[in-house]
Amino acid sequence: MNLEKRITPEFQEKKEKPEFLYHGSAFDVEVVNPKGEHKREEKENDVVFATPDIAFASMFLSPRSDDSWSDKGKYNDVYYIVCGDEKRFKKEDKGGFIYVFPGGSFKCDEEIGMGMSEWISVDSVTPIEKKYFPSGLVAMMENGVQVYFVTRKMLQEIKESEDHGMGILKNIKSENQKSGINPIDMFSERE
DSSP: OOOSOOOOHHHHHHTOOOSEEEEEESSOOSSBOOBOTTOSSTTOOSBEEEBSOHHHHHTTSSOOSOSTTEEEEEETTEEEEEESOHHHHHHHOOOEEEEEEESTTOBOOTTSTTGGGOEEESSOBOOSEEEEESOHHHHHHHTTOEEEEOOHHHHHHHHHSTTTTHHHHTTSOOHHHHHTSSOOOTTSOOO
16 A cells, blocks of 8 residues: 555545545654643544644654644635744754554544544554655645744744745745745635
């Protein structure tokens, strides 16, 4: 089985349980166990997160002690990450793994977190496949995540803006544009 996008737009529109899901991690493991360190709401159990979108999974390859120095999201169906400390990001980026999970034990609540992009399991999950990426930054860009490095002050302005920073980001070149790796114009109208 090749690690590739298995979830088509038609599949997403039906809102069925995915046969396969992706999970990004900085760690090489044989089994992924539920954890409670990134709960989306207070009452949530310890869970394993997964997504039908490999781009979204790639955003979790680098170690993250906290998210205070970055912001992630999806705009016009394009995932993006904004980082307020390029030096720290590159220093901490040791790459990681994207795991493929069977969809069986996963559930999704469209009203929490990233909706249909975010599935959870309260059970431990054994991957059916994994792929190592030596750089989380390159993995994100290769999978279509638009990466922006900004100053800490600009990151704060983005986080505080009413439009989630889109007015600021549309005037900045992404790392994808600078490097020529999978640049996507997330600000133009999409079909």
